[in-house]
Amino acid sequence: MKTFKKLVLMAVSAACISCTAGISPVESGSDLVYAGLAGCWDEAVPLGNAELGQLVWNNDGNLRFSLDHYDLWDLRPTEEFGDTVKFRYKWIQERVAAGDEDSISEVYDDPYLFEPAPSKIPCAALEFPMKGLGAVRSVRLYLNNALCRVEWESGATLETFVNAAEPVGWFVFTGVDDPEFTPVLRTPMYQEEVEVDNTNIQGNTLASLGYEQGSIDSTGHSIHYHQKGWEDYSYDVAVQWKRDGSTLTGAWSVSTSLKDLNAVNEVARAMRRGVGRDYASHMEYWDGFWAASSVQVPAPVIQKQYDNEMYKLGSMSRENSRPISLQAIWTADNGLLPPWKGDYHNDLNTQLSYWPVYAGNHLSEGEAYLNWLWEFRGNFKQFTRDFFEVDGLIVPGVATLDGKAMGGWPQYSFSATTGAWVAQHFYLHWKYSADEGFLKERAYPFVSDVALALEQLSSVDGDGHRVLPLSTSPEIFNNSLDAWFHTMTNYDLSLMCFAFGAAAEMAGALGLDEDAARWNRCLSQMQPLDVEDGVLTFAHGFPYNESHRHFSHAMSIFPLELIRWEDGEESQKIIRATIDRLDEIGPDYWCGYSYSWLANMKARTMDGEGAAEALRIFAECFCLPNTFHANGDQTASGKSQFTYRPFTLEGNMAFASGVQMMLLQNHDGTICVFPALPSDWKDVSFSNLRAPGAFLVSARMEGGVVTGLSVTSEKGGRARIMIPGQSEPAEVDFDAGETVVLI
DSSP, X not given: OXXXXXXXXXXXXXXTOBTTTBOOOOOBTTOEEESXXXXXXXXXXXXXXXXXXXXXXXXXXXXXXXXXXXXXEEOOOOGGGGOTTTSSHHHHHHHHHTTOHHHHHHHHTHHHHHSOOXXXXXXXXXXXXXXXXXXXXXXXXXXXXXXXXXXXXXXXXXXXXXXXXXXXXXXXXXXXXXXXXXXXXXXXXXXXXXXXXXXXXXXXXXXXXXXXXXXXXXXXXXXXXXXXXXXXXEEEEEEEEEEETTXXXXXXXXXXXXXXXXXXXXXXXXXXXXXXXXXXXXXXXXXXXXXXXXXXXXXXXXXXXXXXXXXXXXXXXXXXXXXXXXXXXXXXXXXXXXXXXXXEETTTHHHHHTGGGTTTXXXXXXXXXXXXHHHTHHHHHHHIIIIIOSSSOOOOSEEOTTXXXXXXXXXXXXXXXXXXXXXHHHHHHXXXXXXXXXXXXXXXXXXXXXXXXXXXXXXXXTTSOEEOSSBOOTTTTOSSGGGSBSSXXXXXXXXXXXXXXXXXXXXXXXXOHHHXXXXXXXXXXXXXXXXXXXXXXXXXXXXXXXXXXXXXXXXXXXXXXXXXXXXXXXXXXXXXXHHHHHHHHOSTTOOHHXXXXXXXXXXXXXXXXXXXXXHHHHXXXXXXXXXXXXXXXTTOSSXXXXXXXXXXXXXXXXXHHHHHHHHEEEETTEEEESOSOOTTOOSEEEEEEEETTTEEEEEEEETTEEEEEEEEESSOEEEEEEOTTOSSOXXXXXXXXXXXXXX
């Protein structure tokens, strides 16, 4: 099944647009199509360009555009973290030894729970009265064009998009004769008191921020809203429009004091350029995005979810954007601060959000995360010196826009090994890009700093094993003293082994022999992973005997791949037994992302049926109608006892990675095509999925027979390719840029 039609040429796309003619998008089988507008923000149609976000929905009879910007943050410091006595890892060790759980929570958890900031903050919304337009006839999100179209029974239409190339959003209404039909700006009510239950999930009140309500200036065809935030921070929202008969065309923008842009000026420039020119530049990005790779599978639910996940990726992450936070550019529009403050959770969320950029051939979109980590490494190093009192680099498990610690459950928000998981993305970018300059200038410096911190923080015990003073395993035992382990957890062991091993490999590739020997020595001091009855445990004496959402004990299987299926029978026994135990204990306390993670693990162990089933459950049970991951089981069908619906994005992105893992893998330097397909997937294809070594692979299976396979090498060199049906891999030597057709 081919989902995406070939996109029309740029010149044709631009010619289809004018202020009077509207826009002619291209349908796909994975478009979101509805008979009406959603009645709540988290089921809205999502649009975005990684800087600006827009949600399109029906708010009490008004068409609402919930607007967002990635730099909308209140960055006030956490007062408790200025305490040089208590804001120290050693102080936590002392309190744990004394059994003083309350003191730890008071310093590290209470500020996150009860203080409103630091936090992502809401923006504003545009509303249009729909009373005179009649009933909505159809709503469609065109994935090919990143454009939403709404049609009313009266014949009125709306086309709206967020320009992929400029910091503006556009709307074009046609068939609207009422001259009074104009946008109304709805601002967050920073002075309005509402009751909340003070949970991380619900979010705090806007009034708790202490802002004065911002000012609104309106003219006949424009609105400007200026909102002052904490100290010198402020943001601006601007909208301008014009009418031509029954057509209303307008542009909006958001700017913040953190970036040298002005929303009013951006909107004015956009209106001078015109919607046709902006749509052409918009489509230049999206044409290139969809051409980068594609996947076709014979499972409609999985196909539609995958295409929508990749659309989200292109909408919310770019090389020059901020990385994907919990809700990215689609912050909750419910009159409160967002769930979990909309922050950067680095104990799982940010990492999973970038899994699909590698095989998906979207390294540029993935650079948003790497650039952010690199930009704020100075803050990470300062945090490491102040809190852990060692050199090197440890990343806060919960971080602000500028990479500073926010607190929360300290076992995970102040985990010593978070930096190692984050560092894996530098390693993966190097492996998939084969970029030696990136290895030398960024990847090795970052990873070696992580290894340095872990070397200094750990010590060697009497058995010759390198251990941490305290160990944790997200989010086992939640926020309790029991969550501080006095023996090494498999989570920490796996991440330390990865960090030392990756640093040694990178140093070797750069010819830094002394560095390589140093990191290999640290690696040799790591104790074996703990296994009980053939199953990976949380830690010695703590078997996996209860359902848990975070598969932290199995990090060594995936994503770190320290225990690999191709390593032979002993590894396969541990992998199989560990995954079987997950299935046996069951999903009572899993979240949606647990199923996405499980799909990746099962695909990595060649279990195509298991991977596809986990993906199907995720899409059908844990996603809202607009495909947003809602964490809890929305069907109440027993897939989890969590039935709540806080929207976060990591499960969506991990889903896309799971599909890619079924189609293409790398086994110890061998490219494996169609490694984990269900037996009933007979017609499958993909184009330009990326393998380590900068190889792009395209393959086609028809009726269960592989009828096409080609490989392109960006850098040149030798590749081993396991062709389905053959017993030994083919070895092919490539020139840079060469494509070889194998079938």
